[in-house]
Amino acid sequence: xxxxxxxxxxxxxxxxxxxxxxxxxxxxxxxxxxxxxxxxxxxxxxxxxxxxxxxxxxxxxxxxxxxxxxxxxxxxxxxxxxxxxxxxxxxxxxxxxxxxxxxxxxxxxxxxxxxxxxxxxxxxxxxxxxxxxxxxxxxxxxxxxxxxxxxxxxxxxxxxxxxxxxxxxxxxxxxxxxxxxxxxxxxxxxxxxxxxxxxxxxxxxxxxxxxxxxxxxxxxxxxxxxxxxxxxxxxxxxxxxxxxxxxxxxxxxxxxxxxxxxxxxxxxxxxxxxxxxxxxxxxxxxxxxxxxxxxxxxxxxxxxxxxxxxxxxxxxxxxxxxxxxxxxxxxxxxxxxxxxxxxxxx
Amino acid sequence: xxxxxxxxxxxxxxxxxxxxxxxxxxxxxxxxxxxxxxxxxxxxxxxxxxxxxxxxxxxxxxxxxxxxxxxxxxxxxxxxxxxxxxxxxxxxxxxxxxxxxxxxxxxxxxxxxxxxxxxxxxxxxxxxxxxxxxxxxxxxxxxxxxxxxxxxxxxxxxxxxxxxxxxxxxxxxxxxxxxxxxxxxxxxxxxxxxxxxxxxxxxxxxxxxxxxxxxxxxxxxxxxxxxxxxxxxxxxxxxxxxxxxxxxxxxxxxxxxxxxxxxxxxxxxxxxxxxxxxxxxxxxxxxxxxxxxxxxxxxxxxxxxxxxxxxxxxxxxxxxxxxxxxxxxxxxxx
Numbered sequence: 001x002x003x004x005x006x007x008x009x010x011x012x013x014x015x016x017x018x019x020x021x022x023x024x025x026x027x028x029x030x031x032x033x034x035x036x037x038x039x040x041x042x043x044x045x046x047x048x049x050x051x052x053x054x055x056x057x058x059x060x061x062x063x064x065x066x067x068x069x070x071x072x073x074x075x076x077x078x079x080x081x082x083x084x085x086x087x088x089x090x091x092x093x094x095x096x097x098x099x100x101x102x103x104x105x106x107x108x109x110x111x112x113x114x115x116x117x118x119x120x121x122x123x124x125x126x127x128x129x130x131x132x133x134x135x136x137x138x139x140x141x142x143x144x145x146x147x148x149x150x151x152x153x154x155x156x157x158x159x160x161x162x163x164x165x166x167x168x169x170x171x172x173x174x175x176x177x178x179x180x181x182x183x184x185x186x187x188x189x190x191x192x193x194x195x196x197x198x199x200x201x202x203x204x205x206x207x208x209x210x211x212x213x214x215x216x217x218x219x220x221x222x223x224x225x226x227x228x229x230x231x232x233x234x235x236x237x238x239x240x241x242x243x244x245x246x247x248x249x250x251x252x253x254x255x256x257x258x259x260x261x262x263x264x265x266x267x268x269x270x271x272x273x274x275x276x277x278x279x280x281x282x283x284x285x286x287x288x289x290x291x292x293x294x295x296x297x298x299x300x301x302x303x304x305x306x307x308x309x310x311x312x313x314x315x316x317x318x319x320x321x322x323x324x325x326x327x328x329x330x331x332x333x334x335x336x337x338x339x340x341x342x343x344x345x346x
Numbered sequence: 347x348x349x350x351x352x353x354x355x356x357x358x359x360x361x362x363x364x365x366x367x368x369x370x371x372x373x374x375x376x377x378x379x380x381x382x383x384x385x386x387x388x389x390x391x392x393x394x395x396x397x398x399x400x401x402x403x404x405x406x407x408x409x410x411x412x413x414x415x416x417x418x419x420x421x422x423x424x425x426x427x428x429x430x431x432x433x434x435x436x437x438x439x440x441x442x443x444x445x446x447x448x449x450x451x452x453x454x455x456x457x458x459x460x461x462x463x464x465x466x467x468x469x470x471x472x473x474x475x476x477x478x479x480x481x482x483x484x485x486x487x488x489x490x491x492x493x494x495x496x497x498x499x500x501x502x503x504x505x506x507x508x509x510x511x512x513x514x515x516x517x518x519x520x521x522x523x524x525x526x527x528x529x530x531x532x533x534x535x536x537x538x539x540x541x542x543x544x545x546x547x548x549x550x551x552x553x554x555x556x557x558x559x560x561x562x563x564x565x566x567x568x569x570x571x572x573x574x575x576x577x578x579x580x581x582x583x584x585x586x587x588x589x590x591x592x593x594x595x596x597x598x599x600x601x602x603x604x605x606x607x608x609x610x611x612x613x614x615x616x617x618x619x620x621x622x623x624x625x626x627x628x629x630x631x632x633x634x635x636x637x638x639x640x641x642x643x644x645x646x647x648x649x650x651x652x653x654x655x656x657x658x659x660x661x662x663x664x665x666x667x668x669x670x671x672x673x674x675x676x677x678x679x680x
Contacts, residue, residue, distance in 0.1 A: 053422055154504060154535035167463075167674050168440055169505045188421075188452065261418070262444070267505070268537045271416030306419040309412040310426055317415045 007285050014331030015283070015297065021330070022323040031314040040320075043307030044300040052182070052189025056261070057271070058299025059191065060085070060253040062198045064277025065284065065291040066205055067124070067250035071138075072286050073209065074242035075222035080127060080142025081250040082274025083149030084120040088251025090153045091119030092258040093265035096174035097161050108177035113255050120251015121244045123149060128243025132236035138243070146274070157267055169267040180260040190261040198256075199292060205249075206288040218242055250274060271302060279324065283331050298324065374407040374434070376614055377427035379420060381439040383540055384413040387567050389587040390606060394438045394461065396588075397607030401614040420445035428453040434617050436610055437461070440507065446470060457622055459613045461606055462507070464626045472626045473609045473635075477507070478514030479663055480602040480636030481562070482670045484584050485518020486659050487600055487638060488560040489526050490652050491582055492519075496527045498553035500546060500572055502565030503539040504532040510673035511564040511586070511602075517671050521659070529553045533565055540566035547571030554579040560599060562586075573598060582647070591643035599647050601639040609635070632664045 023033035044054040064081040071078040095115035102108040127141035154169070161171045182192045209215040220228040221238040229235060257269055280298055284290030305320030378398050385395040395411060402409045410432075412423050420442045427435045428449060436459045437446050443463040450458055450467035458470040465472050488497045497519055501508040512530065519526045531549045533539040546568040550561055554575060562584040563572040569585060576583040576597040585591065585601035592598075609629065616622045629635020638656065640648060662668040 049422075049425070056418070150534075150536045158504065158506075164678060167506050167677070168443070169503075188425075188448065266417070267503075267535075268417055268441075271418060302415065303422070305415040306412065306423050307426070310410070310423065317413060320415070 004287065007287060008290065011283055011285055011290065011294075011331055014333070015327050016330070017333070018325075018327030018330030019323065021326045022319070025322060025326075026315055026319065029314050029319075031312050035312065036308070036315065036319070039307050039311045040300065040304035043304045043311075047187070048185045049187040049189050050303070052186025052191045054296070054299045054303045055186075055195050056189055056191045056256075056299075057302040058295045059195055059198055059256045059260075060270075060273040061277055061280050061295035061298050062202055062291060063249045063252050063256070064273050065280035065295050066202065066288070067246040067274075068278050068281035069284065069286055069288055069291060070205065070209075070218070070249065071239075071242045071246045072281065073215075073222045074218040074238050075225065076128075076131065076138050076239060076242060078124065078127075078142055078243065078246045079139050079278065080124065080145045080247070080274070081277045082270065082272065083142070083146035084123045084247040084250035085253035085270060085274050086149045086153045087123040088116040088120030088248075089254035089258050089265050089269070090156055090171075091251065092116040092254035093171045093174065094156075094161060096178045096258075096264075097172060100175050102175075102177055105177045105179075108175070109180065109255075109259060112174075112178055112259055113252065116251045116254035116258075117248040118251075120254070121248035124247015124250070125240060125244040128240040131243070132239045153265070154267060157265060163264065170262075171265040174258070174263045178259055179263055180255075182260070192260070194256065194260055202288060202291055209288055214241065250277070276302075276324075279328050282328060285331070297327075374405075374614070374618055375430075375432040376401065376407050376409045376434045376436060376617070377424075377430075377432040378409065378411045378436045378610075379423045379427070379438065379442065380411065380413045381441060382414055382416065382537065383566055385411060387540075388590065388593070389566050389569065389585075390604065391438055393588045393604065393606040394436065394610050397610030398436065398614070400607065401611050404611075405614060405618050407614060407618065417441050421448060424449045424458075425452070428456045433457065434459060434614065434622075436613070438606070457617065457624075459610065461609060466626075468624055471613055471622065471624050473613075474626065474628050475604045475606075475635050476628060476630030476670075476672075477602075477604065477636060478510050478517075478670050478672050479630045480604070480638065481511045481514035481564075482518035482521070482663065482668075483631070483638050483656060483659060484562055484600055484602045485515035485520075486522045487518075487648065487652060487656060488515070488562060488582075488584060489519045489522035490655065491599060491647075492523070492526065492559035494557050494559050495523055495525055496529065496557040496559060498529045498550070498558035498561035499531070500549055500553070500561055500563045500565055500568075501530070501532045502534075502568055503537065504535060506673060506677055508532070508564050509677075511562075513671050513673040513676070515562050518659075521668070522655075529556060529558050533568055540568060542568045543571030543574070545571070547575045550575035550583070551579065554581050560584060562602070564602075585639075589639040589641065591639050591641055595643040596647070598644060600644055603637050603639050605629070605635050605637070630663075631660055 026033045026036045067081045092112045095112035099111050127138050130136040130141050131138045163172045182190050217233045217238050221235045225235050280294045283294040301320050305317040309317045380391045434457045438461050440462040446460045446465045450470050460472045550572040560582045563569040564586045572583045573594040577594050582599040584599050587604050590601045
């Protein structure tokens with residue numbers, strides 16, 4: 001627990017460092033730092049709608065954050081979240097086509113969720129198998145899978161399940177039973193009970209990681225492959241399992257977007273959730289529960305970026321990306337202090 | 347001493363004067379929501395931005411421009427403008443359709459202008475361009491400048507809108523030279539396709555290598571790479587959306603302009619005159635909503651003879667003698 005506290009303190013210090021640097025940048029850009037902070041705060045929490053939108057931006061990041069954090073425990077770096085979520089979302093949209101006769105909303109949502117999870121999982125499993133059986137580096141293969149996913153989703157959207165009424169690149173509208181209802185309080189922001197389910201999911205994964213045999217095996221392989229193998233743990237199976245779970249998590253973004261928001265698959269819907277998920281996991285320092293505040297922070301910055309354009313004269317949406325970059329630098333730079341401490345002690 | 351005596355009066359009157367001034371300036375407020383690629387794309391969004399700036403200068407309206415960071419942000423941005431009581435919200439690009447529909451229902455008294463899609467709402471003016479007509483014209487022009495009989499087309503993302511450009515272009519090429527051969531490339535399947543000049547340059551060099559004399563590029567910012575390639579190979583390119591002739595003078599044969607700037611300007615003017623009309627407006631060659639660009643940069647490239655032929659084709663399209671194939675219609679038939 002003490003170690004966890006220390007780790008989270010370091011993350012918070014990193015965030016503050018990054019934020020301070022960013023506000024100094026604002027000052028030199030000729031915009032009051034306080035105003036920028038106020039704009040960011042108000043655009044995220046100012047009204048029910050704003051808060052709902054912040055949660056809507058954060059929700060996919062819970063999942064893509066998990067998609068990076070789970071394999072990190074097994075010693076793998078999953079850069080394929082973007083492709084996995086595309087395939088998951090596509091599968092959710094496809095589930096609506098296949099299961100258009102399902103009348104019960106509960107059955108429909110579960111059906112589409114299973115589709116999204118399994119499809120994303122398989123997309124993650126492929127690099128997992130390549131790593132386990134052939135030793136291919138997962139960073140290379142997951143990046144390549146991203147491109148294949150982009151091509152495949154574009155093909156399926158434009159030629160297989162395209163909405164014939166629309167001149168845009170989007171699939172057919174899902175039947176009513178597949179639509180998730182948002183909260184009235186959010187006044188139009190597409191987010192409802194799902195956000196609690198996702199938070200619960202993060203807790204479940206955390207519990208599973210620390211209290212199950214599978215979770216233990218993953219961590220053992222991640223800490224020391226050779227030692228784990230000596231104990232009879234198969235690193236191949238741990239890797240494949242970790243990548244399947246990671247892909248499945250990213251695939252569930254399809255539930256947030258397709259069932260919760262657009263009710264169809266639209267090309268280009270993702271605000272780079274797969275890649276921002278890497279930053280989310282980095283900020284959480286591999287700690288699974290840490291994903292919750294970390295994803296929320298990035299949700300705030302994404303929501304706020306548009307408002308910076310709107311509310312200020314001197315800074316634009318790009319400042320939000322500068323802040324994101326500086327925060328990551330702030331968190332990573334923390335390693336520098338440790339290194340200096342070690343150098344001093346030696 | 348006297349100054350202090352009159353201070354309240356000075357303050358009150360200056361505040362009053364200030365109010366008058368700001369009131370006059372803020373008579374009409376127009377909010378512009380641009381796509382991700384933003385006002386510096388030298389193409390579609392840039393055209394909208396220029397139209398708004400012209401309105402600001404000539405009509406004295408107050409304007410504010412925002413660029414969406416992602417495709418989910420359109421709704422919040424339009425909504426923020428509506429809540430700030432802007433008189434007109436201009437939404438650029440087909441990605442904004444759903445957002446405009448929702449906001450038009452939520453704010454029934456708010457006026458919107460949507461470009462490139464039809465919102466079908468009573469408070470929205472929708473403008474759609476007949477891109478295939480303009481593309482037909484530049485296709486004919488391309489064929490006139492392709493002695494080898496080979497012309498190229500480079501599209502950004504493979505979406506129906508760009509297929510519409512391609513189909514019109516191909517028909518125009520075939521009109522002038524029925525035996526002409528068309529080489530087609532698309533840059534990609536992600537949004538990156540609109541912003542990838544190096545890849546566009548590679549594809550253009552390849553097309554020139556295979557014998558193309560002219561390449562028409564409809565790929566947003568990626569088009570810059572095609573202009574570079576045309577200069578390197580001393581061949582010709584055709585730009586899109588804005589007038590892009592100035593980018594590489596002598597190597598840009600012409601540009602297929604979508605006059606988004608005119609549409610934005612006209613709509614703001616209508617607002618100012620209190621004559622805003624909602625509903626779908628289709629603008630094509632007839633209303634000069636699309637056209638090929640002719641200016642000092644391509645004056646020498648497009649000969650008097652070319653112009654005469656193009657004007658004849660234009661007249662035939664307007665009179666209906668030439669039917670330009672429309673991808674949207676052919677797609678719906680499938």
